[in-house]
Amino acid sequence: DTGVSQDPRHKITKRGQNVTFRCDPISEHNRLYWYRQTLGQGPEFLTYFQNEAQLEKSRLLSDRFSAERPKGSFSTLEIQRTEQGDSAMYLCASSSQGGNTIYFGEGSWLTVV
Amino acid sequence: GNSVTQMEGPVTLSEEAFLTINCTYTATGYPSLFWYVQYPGEGLQLLLKATKADDKGSNKGFEATYRKETTSFHLEKGSVQVSDSAVYFCALSAGQAGTALIFGKGTTLSVSS
Numbered sequence: 001d002t003g004v005s006q007d008p009r010h011k012i013t014k015r016g017q018n019v020t021f022r023c024d025p026i027s028e029h030n031r032l033y034w035y036r037q038t039l040g041q042g043p044e045f046l047t048y049f050q051n052e053a054q055l056e057k058s059r060l061l062s063d064r065f066s067a068e069r070p071k072g073s074f075s076t077l078e079i080q081r082t083e084q085g086d087s088a089m090y091l092c093a094s095s096s097q098g099g100n101t102i103y104f105g106e107g108s109w110l111t112v113v
Numbered sequence: 114g115n116s117v118t119q120m121e122g123p124v125t126l127s128e129e130a131f132l133t134i135n136c137t138y139t140a141t142g143y144p145s146l147f148w149y150v151q152y153p154g155e156g157l158q159l160l161l162k163a164t165k166a167d168d169k170g171s172n173k174g175f176e177a178t179y180r181k182e183t184t185s186f187h188l189e190k191g192s193v194q195v196s197d198s199a200v201y202f203c204a205l206s207a208g209q210a211g212t213a214l215i216f217g218k219g220t221t222l223s224v225s226s
Binding site for chain 2: 004033040041042043044045048056091093100101102103104105106107
């Protein structure tokens with residue numbers, strides 16, 4: 001079963017460092033999403049790709065955040081100059097075109113110390 | 114704007130008790146509605162969904178009916194098990210197929226034997 005996979009699952013970094021997360025969606029899905037989830041809250045939408053095009057970005061996605069999906073397959077989410085407030089779980093999800101069900105990966109936990 | 118409101122938890126039940134987790138929404142148009150479940154340390158799994166008014170989604174003994182007149186999508190299960198202990202998220206998708214989900218804050222369910 002090849003679901004959405006994310007790497008790394010856990011990352012501890014010092015404030016000010018850059019971190020990058022990778023997401024591999026379900027192979028036939030052309031839509032890919034990034035969400036952020038903090039403790040006690042529901043996931044919050046960050047950004048969305050259809051194939052390689054980034055079609056929507058949340059106001060939560062500050063200048064320090066950048067997401068790419070260069071070949072329309074895997075995606076990366078980079079956070080530059082991390083801050084303690086960036087500590088959260090970063091969830092990737094995917095869906096097929098025309099499908100209204102979004103499938104999530106297990107998430108990447110980020111702790112900024 | 115679009116939003117989802119869930120009852121606050123935690124909800125603590127004994128095994129075989131009846132479960133209701135309330136969810137109401139605000140949305141323009143005709144959203145699709147979802148319940149996701151998150152087990153400890155894991156990502157989100159789709160539990161059930163409904164795409165139009167009066168639809169009933171069901172899975173693993175859980176049910177929810179899309180009520181447009183009350184803008185609600187309450188989750189119910191007749192007899193909970195210890196293994197149902199998890200965090201439950203209500204969500205909506207208000208645009209075209211594949212539009213990002215908007216989540217409630219989640220409700221923690223704890224079932225004891």
